[in-house]
Amino acid sequence: MGDTKRNIKGQGTFVEMENGKILHRKYVESDIPGKRKVLTVRGDNRAICVKLMKKKEKAWEERMALINANPDETxxxxxxxxxxxxxxxxxxxxxxxxxxxxxxxxxxxxxxxxxxxxxxxxxxxxxxxxxxxxxxxxxxxxxxxxxxxxxxxxxxxxxxxxxxxxxxxxxxxxxxxxxxxxESKSAAEADVIVLSEEEEEKFLQETLRTNDNNGELKYSGGLYGRLLLHSGMRVGELISLRWKDYDKENGYIVINKSTSFCRNRNASENEAKYIAVQGTTKNQKARVLQLFDEAIEDLDMIMNEKGGGPDDLICRTKNNKQYSATMMEHCMGTVYKNAGLDDKVSGLHILRRTFATRMYENGADTKEIAAYIGDLESTTMQYYIAARKKVIVGGTVKQIVPRPGYRINKENEKIRKGDAPAGNRNISE
Structure with missing residues (x-):
């Protein structure tokens, strides 16, 4: 570096570099209390440096004005x-x-x-x-x-x-x-909480329980819970479906929207505090599913129980109003309790995770599962597929990691017995 020359107070310093350029520095008010900020510019001569410094100072002053505009903001x-x-x-x-x-x-x-x-x-x-x-x-x-x-x-x-x-x-x-x-799991904890095969059977039986006095189904949302388990849909997707979205002849269903109940921020005293808002599916994962036989049977039961035209919602309350996720969760909570399931069994997402895990156990790869449930491959593998299996040994619940190749051996055993390939079988097997 060359000589450092200082102008009058407040103008900063000018340093002539070895390459002939001028380095201009100037101290200004800092955005950190008790400290000063150094602004630096380079130019061919002092006049250019002064011009560049004025621009830089102006930008810095504008920034400080913004910072000082909300000095007490929490x-x-x-x-x-x-x-x-x-x-x-x-x-x-x-x-x-x-x-x-x-x-x-x-x-x-x-x-x-x-x-x-x-x-x-x-x-x-x-x-x-x-x-x-x-x-x-x-x-x-x-x-x-x-x-x-x-x-x-x-x-x-x-x-x-x-x-x-x-x-x-x-x-x-x-x-x-x-x-x-x-979030790391101990040896006794599930990596992803899903229903065991025994719990799944108990759940399915409980959803079909009837009242002794009239023979009607005990749970208004029991059939909807079955459909969640047999399709892997999100609850917001399920409560958005109308009968026109279902192609019974081919066993297809169109999932292209999702409903959630959100706060009505402009509500008056007499208006509902929460309103139904319909939008796209999460991650914009619209899809047309080829349903498993169990899901088709669930839809048949829902139609027989509730009826409905093409524009009617598939999921409706006894008063023919739209089901909400909260109502569904309360209903399933009662089903879980009455079925005698583990205390850790809660919420609706466990049905979606169980569906994904059963598909994986039956030989489907992660890409197929992710496409079917409408999620990312990485998310599906991490949050939806349980690698550990819940088993009861001597009356104690244990989380067992099966031997590698378990899925392949299980599939080969099915083929030897003459069963259909994975994907065409009952997913709750």
Whole structure:
């Protein structure tokens, strides 16, 4: 480097480089309290450097103005503002908006991090918040959603120059690794919770239980639960189906929409607090399924029980109103309990996971299963297919990892017995 020359106070320094270029530096107000920021430009001469520096100073002043515009904004306020931005730009489905609102309200706003000024937050504050959530007993998957909400809001502010940096960015990878370790299973735990073959049989029997006094089916949604188990559909997809979507002659059904019940944010006192919102399927995985015989039988029973024209919903309540996912979940919870199933058997997704696992056990590959249930291959393998089998040994439930090649040996045994190839058989075998 050449000589360093300083102009009058406030103009910074000019350094003549060995290549003849001029390096111009100038201190300005920093976005970090108590520190100064150095702006640097290079040019052929001082005049060019001064011109470039003015442009850079202007851009920096605009950034500082944005930062100072919300100096007291809290982390919770930022998350809410980011959510409003996402809603206005149509980035989220209505149900996703509800979930993010709940995450902000329950896992951010109620904690000390939620009250902190955004500009003062450090990576350590984010890490401490996650530690606090872990101590409450929240599941790792729920906490991961909190990390995603925080990181997205802070990154959004940083990109808009409202924040000098995203404090979650540098620590997110370590936090996610930490949460993944908490998700690791012991030898006694299932890798993916599904119904065992015995539990599946109990469930199917219970869904067909009738009332002693009138002979009618005991559960209004029992047949719908069977259809979920025999098709692998999401509940939002199932409650969107109309009879015109079903080609009985060929055994096909069209899945191209999904319904969720979301908060009615503009509701008056006399209006419903939740409304049905119909949209595309998750991940835009529209598909036409060739149904298994069991699913076709379920649809036949539903038609005989409920009836309906082409435009009628397949899933309807006793009052012919649309079923909701919450109603279905409550109904299946009662079925699980009355069938005497394990306490860990809960929710509706276990039926979808059981379906995927049975297909895998019957010889289908992951790509086929993912296409059928409308999901990604990686997600299907990780979250829907159970590698461990639940068995009872001496009255104790154990999770056993079958010998490698179990699926192939099982299929060969079926062929030797003259059974149909995998995929054409009853999936609940």
């Amino acid at each position: 982390v919770a306020d930022l998350c809410k503002r980011h959510l409003e931005f996402q809603v206005q730009n149509g980035e989220l489905k209505p149900k996703s908006v509800d979930r993010r609102e709940d995450t902000i309200k329950n896992q951010i706003e109620k904690y000390s991090l939620g009250y902190m000024q955004t500009q003062a937050v450090t990576p350590a504050d984010i890490d401490n918040h996650i530690s606090a959530l872990i101590k409450t007993g929240l599941s790792p998957s729920t906490i991961k959603k909190v990390v995603d909400v925080l990181n997205a809001a802070l990154e959004w502010a940083a990109v808009r120059n409202e924040l000098h940096r995203n404090p979650a960015k540098s620590i997110k990878k370590l936090i996610m690794k930490r949460l993944s370790k908490l």
